[in-house]
Amino acid sequence: MPLAYSKCYDPSGARYGIPTYPWRLAPEGLATRRQLRARGLRPGGQPVAAQIMRRSRHRKAGVAIAYLYREDLAQPVRPMTPGRVRALAAAMRARRTCPGCRSDAGYCIPTSLGLCVTCAYSA
Template identity: 45%
Template sequence: MDDQDLVDVYDDGAGGFPEYDWNSAPKGLLVTRRQLRAAGLSPGGHGPVAQLRCRRCSYRPLTECTHLAWLYDVGLAKPKRTATLAQEWALDRAMAARQTCPVPACRRRYTFCLPLKTLGSCLECHDGTPADPRTYYAPTAPVIHRLAA
């Protein structure tokens, strides 16, 4: 955080916001706009919920402080950017783990999440109920390394 987060405040104390000294703001809960942006978040249509007294003024009486940083509630913030490819890939990996039958002879990926916590496999592996071919993808063939060692 730096001086670009600071705004001039002329109606000091009239805003009704809770105020925090430089180092006393709840960490990870209230952040400046700059920190929000750095985390890929936007205020999500919500205004600031608190004020942070600037470093210099933290050592002076409140009435002398004319520089405040707005603090935003992380819980109200919204993702600013669409997911990056890396994030989508990670998401797909997470989904694949929940949709793929872990039985080695099966390894089919279904179009829905499997009851892995209770059954530990797809229905067909669990009790022989034939799986609808439209609900899974054939397992990908194992990669064969043809390069000579």
């Protein structure tokens, strides 16, 4: 195993408290939240089973971590109910409504501006 992987390879969990694997070298049967979601699954309250680590120039510690969950304990994603569809539509409508002109901008209002582009740059 190359030297770069030695800091991230801890299958026993002695160093980091949980089993740790280098990027793309996790064993079969473990998946991240995104991978579970792509398969129509969710963690379902199970604890983190392991983690994967990789170098990152964008993080303060220089390391990016993704938690892994067991696929055999994962549960199916809950179906969308009519109430959840209405709540999601209302939340998205609120994000698109400009507080200045009270119109639907057709896009999510940038939080940096707080107003639609037309209202923010009207002067």
